[in-house]
Amino acid sequence: MTDYDLVDYPSKPFPQCHPDRLALMARLFGLKPPPVETSRVLEIGCGDGLNLIASAVVLPGAAFHGVDISAAATRRGRRLIRETGLKNVRLETRDFRDLPPKTRKFDYVIAHGLYSWVPAEIRDALLAGIRSVLSPHGIAFVSYNTYPGAYLRQMVREMAAIAAGTDLAATRAWLESATNLPDAPAIYRAVVADEARDMLRREDGALFHDDLSATNQPVWFRDFAAHAAAHGLQYVAEADLAGTARVSQIPDRLQREQHADFHLGRRFRQTLLCHAAQSVADEPDPAALENTFAGAPVDPAIPHPDGAFEYVNRTGARIRTTDAGHRAILDSLAAAWPVYLPVSRFGRAACPRFADLFAAGILDLRTVAPPAPKRRPARPHASPLARSQTGSGAPLTTLHHLELFIASESLQAVLALADGSRTRAQLLRDLRKLYPDDSREAVAAALEQHLEELRLYGLLLA
Numbered sequence: 001m002t003d004y005d006l007v008d009y010p011s012k013p014f015p016q017c018h019p020d021r022l023a024l025m026a027r028l029f030g031l032k033p034p035p036v037e038t039s040r041v042l043e044i045g046c047g048d049g050l051n052l053i054a055s056a057v058v059l060p061g062a063a064f065h066g067v068d069i070s071a072a073a074t075r076r077g078r079r080l081i082r083e084t085g086l087k088n089v090r091l092e093t094r095d096f097r098d099l100p101p102k103t104r105k106f107d108y109v110i111a112h113g114l115y116s117w118v119p120a121e122i123r124d125a126l127l128a129g130i131r132s133v134l135s136p137h138g139i140a141f142v143s144y145n146t147y148p149g150a151y152l153r154q155m156v157r158e159m160a161a162i163a164a165g166t167d168l169a170a171t172r173a174w175l176e177s178a179t180n181l182p183d184a185p186a187i188y189r190a191v192v193a194d195e196a197r198d199m200l201r202r203e204d205g206a207l208f209h210d211d212l213s214a215t216n217q218p219v220w221f222r223d224f225a226a227h228a229a230a231h232g233l234q235y236v237a238e239a240d241l242a243g244t245a246r247v248s249q250i251p252d253r254l255q256r257e258q259h260a261d262f263h264l265g266r267r268f269r270q271t272l273l274c275h276a277a278q279s280v281a282d283e284p285d286p287a288a289l290e291n292t293f294a295g296a297p298v299d300p301a302i303p304h305p306d307g308a309f310e311y312v313n314r315t316g317a318r319i320r321t322t323d324a325g326h327r328a329i330l331d332s333l334a335a336a337w338p339v340y341l342p343v344s345r346f347g348r349a350a351c352p353r354f355a356d357l358f359a360a361g362i363l364d365l366r367t368v369a370p371p372a373p374k375r376r377p378a379r380p381h382a383s384p385l386a387r388s389q390t391g392s393g394a395p396l397t398t399l400h401h402l403e404l405f406i407a408s409e410s411l412q413a414v415l416a417l418a419d420g421s422r423t424r425a426q427l428l429r430d431l432r433k434l435y436p437d438d439s440r441e442a443v444a445a446a447l448e449q450h451l452e453e454l455r456l457y458g459l460l461l462a
């Protein structure tokens with residue numbers, strides 16, 4: 001039994017851990033990662049495997065393997081895999097250190113939320129294990145808490161542990177009290193209140209495992225990079241382009257990254273690694289984006305009196321821009337959504353703008369475009385994962401690897417029926433059985449509207 005068998009830690013789809021993101025970032029830094037469509041992907045400490053299962057839906061030609069020491073977590077995940085009928089993903093209950101020495105190599109290896117939360121010898125085994133299973137051009141993802149930012153959370157976490165141990169209710173009560181310390185100096189009061197509020201916003205599983213875990217060891221980036229190097233692995237990049245600070249005058253890449261953390265107060269890193277023999281570029285090369293695909297679920301631009309236009313996307317990211325090139329890209333992507341457009345369509349000169357917009361989080365880039373049917377597909381086929389998740393109370397996972405909450409009962413009913421076997425007429429017939437008091441016209445209109453919503457939300461495969 002582990003702590004994860006006692007208190008669930010429901011997994012999530014993490015866009016930054018999607019193998020396509022690993023491939024994209026590797027290309028930006030001059031590498032030639034294996035094609036994701038046919039890749040082999042391993043997630044170590046996968047929990048219930050939702051992150052892998054969601055990737056398996058959109059990459060049917062790739063093979064996904066998850067290992068986790070918690071039997072309760074992998075059991076939940078295996079149930080979900082059975083319900084979805086997916087054949088390209090499997091989860092194993094296993095300590096990753098017991099993977100057989102002759103395990104076949106993997107092109108993408110993910111370890112999210114593990115490195116900082118296990119003792120030093122397991123951290124060491126993790127990097128050794130990654131090195132031994134990673135294919136020659138493969139890319140690994142390792143996330144961990146980092147100093148200096150993690151010192152702030154560490155201070156509040158340790159006080160909470162002294163005050164309340166691992167009792168969740170007592171911890172929440174103590175954190176509430178810590179949001180208001182009127183007798184404390186202003187800076188201390190502000191820091192503690194901010195951290196306490198952030199911890200209070202977390203669900204029980206995350207609060208218990210991430211913050212109250214007996215082991216929670218942040219590291220300096222410098223030490224993480226040295227640890228990776230000791231295992232024959234080297235730093236490629238972070239899993240996104242955000243968070244670059246103005247420290248470009250430092251010539252050494254690793255030192256520059258470390259100083260960036262000082263400037264940004266960084267507390268968490270999601271680092272990509274590759275074998276030491278690979279040649280990693282010092283800076284991202286936007287020209288590498290020419291053979292990628294871009295999508296952006298942005299609302300129509302809001303004009304501002306100063307001549308700028310503001311774009312907001314469904315994940316909450318926003319930018320204000322006066323640049324006509326940015327506007328042309330975002331307006332085209334908005335019109336095409338949910339279809340991803342080839343970046344090459346905009347010409348090579350547009351690549352730096354795509355890099356800027358990607359760094360701002362306002363558009364998504366992929367080496368393989370996610371599935372997106374045209375309007376009014378003949379036999380609407382929704383994601384089997386989202387269909388299994390309907391009615392569970394859990395958020396649905398979209399084909400873009402995002403969470404989505406759907407309140408509408410009739411929309412959920414259409415989602416459940418749209419399994420690719422029914423024509424639109426058959427869908428209407430079966431939907432009418434669920435709403436016998438409504439007119440045919442009303443149900444037909446609701447069906448068309450809901451199918452279009454499912455398409456726009458990224459829930460329709462075909």
Ligand SMILES: C[S@@+](CC[C@H](N)C(=O)[O-])C[C@H]1O[C@@H](n2cnc3c(N)ncnc32)[C@H](O)[C@@H]1O
Pocket residue numbers: 002004009010011012044045046047048067068069070073094095096097111112113114117118122209210
């Ligand atoms: C914080 S959770 C992260 C789960 C998932 N990766 C995520 O980010 O949602 C850490 C996971 O690592 C698993 N774990 C810890 N030590 C492990 C080991 N030695 N071998 C395999 N899994 C392990 C735990 O059971 C737990 O599910």
